[in-house]
Amino acid sequence: PEVVEVGEGGGMLTRQLGRALAAGRGPAARGLATASCAGGESVTIRNDSSELANLSAHFLRAECYCPECRHGATNQRLVDIAASAGVTAHSAAIAEDGSLKVAFSDGHASTFAPRWLELHSRSSEPDGSRLRRISSLAECLEAQGGPALPESQRPLPLDAPPRAPWAAIEEGGSQLAGVLRNFRRHGAVVLEGAATGDDVIERLAQALGGERATHYGARFHVLSKQQPDSLANTGHALGYHTDLPYRAEVPSVQALHCQQSDAEGGLSLLTDGFAAAEQLYKDDPMAFAELACTPLSFCWQGREGVLLRAQRPVIELCQNLTLRAVNFDNRNVRLRLLPESLGGVAGKSLLEAYSALGARIDAPEKTLKFRLEPGEVMMFHNRRLLHGRTAFDASSGARKLHGCYLDMDMIESTERALELQAEGAMTRFDAPDFARGSFWDA
């Protein structure tokens, strides 16, 4: 069998390993390497003389790509990364074709092709500068007492969503300014008393600065489809997530208008991602810093001819260490098996940090759950809040939402203009008026 060369560092998954396993297909593969999982936390691959790789069981479980763990038509992940945090490996072996077979404590069995092992070892050089940035950020955060929240932010109420009359959209003026101010503060609002036609979302966008068009178009429907381009268009439950983190510019606001709601299930879920991130900082500041310093890839390939990918950290901070966004998307995130770690198995600390944030996001006592009724429009800040829904049974009745994305800065602009108009002031620049410097000088 081919000699597998590994650097002195050892213990890392190396590209050579995958290549060697692939090259050794057939009976020879058995002799090339063996896999074991003593303790269960990781899977070790070794040849006669040395350890070739040591892979976290959690990473392997979360990256399983069998049809049960990935949605076939969209390749979106079905297995929950954070919920798999405690999963261990019960057995591990290298098969005749060179693939790695693992049985997990949750009863699942996975097969990883040799080529997969090769592809997942791309960044096998430990990245010392990432660790330096993490500790450097942790120090800066500690010095200023933790991450700051946007100044205007108020908590998301958890007993019931903030509500406002749809009529405010039609009437404008200081009433609408008040609705938008509350929306900016709390991150969500349910507008009630709208009709159920397609013009409702059009009218909303018109009042708030226009749609932010995406690859889904200016407006879109969410309903169970025969050929889904996303899990959103099935009856699946959707865990808490950010929409479109695989876009270079993530839409800041989403509006969803309920047109029909006859199916069993399909309740709307909202939670405050910034609150979860703050909690993580209090409980484990290094985990927070690692998530804020480590870009992950988010990918989408749900439609012929569109292949989107973006890199961003799960926790995104402004330069002054104010929270800018939480990017959480179990379906489309690609995990990284980093060779370096804040301790222990390769990349383990990143996965643990990710799961720790996930556990705080999923905390049942932080969940806002409600049924969106026909004629109601739910609007939320897609970079602060995470949203989801419970599963529904499409055979029990129709569930139809009509939606669009909006730009938070255009909504804020609208709020400012309405306030100035209510005071009878100019909203276009006229001349320096330092008696009222609210816009230019705040």
Added chain:
Amino acid sequence: PEVVEVGEGGGMLTRQLGRALAAGRGPAARGLATASCAGGESVTIRNDSSELANLSAHFLRAECYCPECRHGATNQRLVDIAASAGVTAHSAAIAEDGSLKVAFSDGHASTFAPRWLELHSRSSEPDGSRLRRISSLAECLEAQGGPALPESQRPLPLDAPPRAPWAAIEEGGSQLAGVLRNFRRHGAVVLEGAATGDDVIERLAQALGGERATHYGARFHVLSKQQPDSLANTGHALGYHTDLPYRAEVPSVQALHCQQSDAEGGLSLLTDGFAAAEQLYKDDPMAFAELACTPLSFCWQGREGVLLRAQRPVIELCQNLTLRAVNFDNRNVRLRLLPESLGGVAGKSLLEAYSALGARIDAPEKTLKFRLEPGEVMMFHNRRLLHGRTAFDASSGARKLHGCYLDMDMIESTERALELQAEGAMTRFDAPDFARGSFWDA
């Protein structure tokens, strides 16, 4: 006269000073405080017993808001911040109404209302955490040998813009993939041989993932207007700038289609902002770090009912210290008079860093200057490249551009899809195929 209270720190412009000057309107103001400018680098305001404020002459010159220094209809800045770096104060005095009057070495005379002085002293608490972040970033940058460039980046050619036939847009396939690959690398392309109708830009957007609509609409015209909403729609020269840095999400790509070009002047200018930032890092790493750590406000109020504002640093880095954007907009940036500085007069180091970057952006040997002819479409990366134009005389003939913004990630998606199609491969996710992991695993 009212007693002006200043903290022990002294030497800072304080809010109390502005209030006191405003309250002391009339003859009393003279007795309240005096202004002087020994040395010329700064203007000192003092009362009988102590120094109340010490304002950089450069800051005062750049922030002058007289009709000569600001465009009346849009409030956009006309005086060049970077070019004013050497300007000193020749005389300074407090007038009877409490305003500050300064005569500068460039011959200009400015008046600053007491209320202006108050408004510009809002952040009068020195921000120690900003200085900590600057030195922390400088250390991280030094450890990894300076800021990284996006991996695929190649220099912008400076003798002539990269060119490609418009026909590639119509034909698609591997020819278009090649054009887009070069565009991604160099940051700009001129497509030649298009018609001059409004459908050219529509067709371009359709081929490249759709327009990124803004407050200017999905598409817009650039021409000399009677009621301009921006200096772009006058015959003024436009210095190098980023478009729309006052939007929370800055459009990543701009396309400008020349429909008519009969006016004298109006040459197109392009330069590479990343190259300028890299040069600044080599020459003065602390200036680079200060610009990367200090958010500035960018504002736009050019149309009734739209009041846009965003905060971002002039140099924007990714978490792994790769350059993400240079945000340079002399017209719409608001300078900050920071009480703390890397040395010397309050906020002086930030202004010096800004001007140092500006000088590298304006370097004549780094300029790509050309005439865009009718039927040509110029497309450039708005977050890396800076663009501008020479002045033109609208009375000498018409100059008419038709434009739109596009999303770089949709253009990259198009490039990937065309490449896969050219190879006869699926562009929608089908099944794990690790033999070709180019998209999912790169």
